[in-house]
Amino acid sequence: MGTEKRIYSDLAVPPGEYLAEVLEARQMSQAELARRTGRPVQAINEIIKSDKALTPETALQLERALGVSAHIWTGLESRYQLVRAKEDEKQLIRKEQAYLRKTPYKQLMALGCVCRTRDNERKVRELHRFYGVSSLEHLPGIWTAAPSFRRSPKWNASFYALAAWLRCAELQAAGVAAPLFDRAVLKAALGDIRALTRAGAGDIPRRLAKRLTDCGVVLVLQPHFPKTYAHGATFWPKDGKAVLVLSIRGKWADVFWFSLFHEIGHLLLHKKTTFVDGGIIPVEQRALEQEADRFAEETLIPSRKLREFCDRGDFSPSAVSAFAEEIGVSAGIIVGRLQHDGAIGYGPDLNGLRQRYEWDL
Numbered sequence: 001m002g003t004e005k006r007i008y009s010d011l012a013v014p015p016g017e018y019l020a021e022v023l024e025a026r027q028m029s030q031a032e033l034a035r036r037t038g039r040p041v042q043a044i045n046e047i048i049k050s051d052k053a054l055t056p057e058t059a060l061q062l063e064r065a066l067g068v069s070a071h072i073w074t075g076l077e078s079r080y081q082l083v084r085a086k087e088d089e090k091q092l093i094r095k096e097q098a099y100l101r102k103t104p105y106k107q108l109m110a111l112g113c114v115c116r117t118r119d120n121e122r123k124v125r126e127l128h129r130f131y132g133v134s135s136l137e138h139l140p141g142i143w144t145a146a147p148s149f150r151r152s153p154k155w156n157a158s159f160y161a162l163a164a165w166l167r168c169a170e171l172q173a174a175g176v177a178a179p180l181f182d183r184a185v186l187k188a189a190l191g192d193i194r195a196l197t198r199a200g201a202g203d204i205p206r207r208l209a210k211r212l213t214d215c216g217v218v219l220v221l222q223p224h225f226p227k228t229y230a231h232g233a234t235f236w237p238k239d240g241k242a243v244l245v246l247s248i249r250g251k252w253a254d255v256f257w258f259s260l261f262h263e264i265g266h267l268l269l270h271k272k273t274t275f276v277d278g279g280i281i282p283v284e285q286r287a288l289e290q291e292a293d294r295f296a297e298e299t300l301i302p303s304r305k306l307r308e309f310c311d312r313g314d315f316s317p318s319a320v321s322a323f324a325e326e327i328g329v330s331a332g333i334i335v336g337r338l339q340h341d342g343a344i345g346y347g348p349d350l351n352g353l354r355q356r357y358e359w360d361l
Contacts, residue, residue: 012083015076016048022066037061053077092135096124099136102160103127104225111222113168131167139163158227165228166235169220169245173237180240181216187268189215190299197257197300197330201357208260217242217267221359224249231259236272253355254336258296265295300329301337315344317353330355 023033030048034041039061046052059073097120105123108114114126127136139160189211196208209219224230224247233245244263248256270288297303309323315338317331324331332354338344339351 012080012087013076014050014080015054015073016050018076019062019073020048022068026066033065036065050080053081090121093121093124096136097121099127099160100124102158103136104161104164104227107223107225108164108168111168113164113171131163136160157229161225161227162230165222165225165230165247166233166245168222169233169243170235170237172220172222173218173241173243173245176213176218178213178218178241179216181236181242181267183268186212186215186217186264190264193260193264194299195328197253197333198328201253201355201359204357205359212244216240217244220245222247231255232263234263234266242267248357248359251356251358252332252336253330253357254333256357257300257330257333258336261296261299262292264299265292269295297337300333301327306337310338310343315350317349320350320353 023030030044031041033039034044037044037058039058043052047054047058054073054077056070056074059070059077062068062073063070100120100123105114105127108130109116114130115122117123117126124136128134131139133139133142193208193211196204196211199207205219205221209221212219218241220243222245229249230247231249232247233243235243235245237243244260244267246256246259246263266288269291305323305327309319312319320334320338321331324334335344335350335353339346344350
């Protein structure tokens, strides 16, 4: 058709603007077009002023009345609305930049989770992709699906830092193949896992991950994020495996092992229910946390054995080392437990038995 032309532009060209040009070229008034299409004059005027969207039905009427294909009109309308939406989106992203100071973008860059950039608009878009949300404002709305995690009750953790820490773990775990979680197999493996407390530090990540994977548990070791104060987490993807996340905040080996068995306690003792420990543990979660603590304590150092050792009254490095050998755990775990219980102090002789893990996560 002679009057038809294709318009491709990054600018928001309203279809009403093109309609006004066509009417001017035809020397046709809005009133005449209204009579030819059976539409009210006001409706034609609203389309021209971009006060009213041009519908597919109107596009077909204009095709018949003006000889300009309907897809031209709908294409113009679609591109115009998309450009307007993008402009609105830019405004929203500018507002979302206020969230950047709350998110650990530097740590996420170091892990390769987001791109390196100084452009704040791109940072926001990268966080959309990373979190899997259309707006950072929606993060609290998906929090109910967050994993359970342990963190120090002495600090107020950053919600956005915790969400980033957990999301990193979720993305890492998604790429690990594992069988379905098997509670019985995990329970039977506790002795083997406990024995790894005496293994060489460099071998532990690989051997521990392999042993847990056999039980249907994906182990994710990742750095501590500032303002999370998180030691560990457990959650349940929909593919039937379990995920256990650990940081080595403080790098103390005894803290790492206690956190590990605390999380294993959740996997073995509790239902597949998500829960979050706040700065102050909610009342409904306290019993679960206490139960997981008792599980970790009893698994690492049986209470009967610990009482017998304490009754001897000899807390020398040699006595502690001999007791650790007797029950099959590292001496540092014994020291950490005695210090936690207030049975001994933090003197260099005994504290020297504690180990720090220098893993490159």
